[in-house]
Amino acid sequence: KLERTLGFIKPDTLDKMGDVIDAIYQRGLLISRMRLCHLGQNDAFKFYEEHSGKSFMKDLINYVTSGPVLAFELVGESAIARWRELIGPTDPSKARSEAATSLRARFGRDVTHNSVHGSDSPASTAREVEAFFPSTGRQSLPNCV
Numbered sequence: 001k002l003e004r005t006l007g008f009i010k011p012d013t014l015d016k017m018g019d020v021i022d023a024i025y026q027r028g029l030l031i032s033r034m035r036l037c038h039l040g041q042n043d044a045f046k047f048y049e050e051h052s053g054k055s056f057m058k059d060l061i062n063y064v065t066s067g068p069v070l071a072f073e074l075v076g077e078s079a080i081a082r083w084r085e086l087i088g089p090t091d092p093s094k095a096r097s098e099a100a101t102s103l104r105a106r107f108g109r110d111v112t113h114n115s116v117h118g119s120d121s122p123a124s125t126a127r128e129v130e131a132f133f134p135s136t137g138r139q140s141l142p143n144c145v
């Protein structure tokens with residue numbers, strides 16, 4: 001089924017932008033929209049609302065607001081599952097034990113600093129695409145170019 005999904009490159013991995021984009025194309029996914037955003041604390045809290053209260057929330061917010069992220073909408077057959085397969089498990093050390101080729105295996109440092117994001121379901125895709133690429137009439141994130 002033709003799907004879309006939302007991904008972003010986290011701040012410490014922006015210097016690997018070329019490698020990430022190359023991996024996306026190698027996998028046969030297309031980038032339909034792309035945007036550079038520097039999230040503020042409130043934007044990040046809202047985006048990661050489902051994790052509020054978790055022990056890693058503060059580190060996560062600090063990490064994703066530490067610099068700009070490169071957000072993109074990907075389109076392709078089963079894009080959600082295929083993008084998640086390409087990024088690998090949340091924890092980069094687990095990713096490295098499974099396959100050295102996933103993006104988190106290649107570029108992740110630890111379970112918080114895991115280099116890239118991917119939506120995990122059609123519902124989160126819809127919410128996350130709307131967060132970075134608001135439909136007309138809705139206000140955009142303040143710090144996007």
Ligand code: CMP
Nearest residue numbers: 051056060090111112113114116117118
């Ligand atoms: P992401 O897939 O972008 O969405 C939630 C993020 O929270 C995840 O990547 C990690 O950066 C972070 N995260 C998830 N689980 C943990 C954990 N157990 N410990 C620390 N950070 C985590």
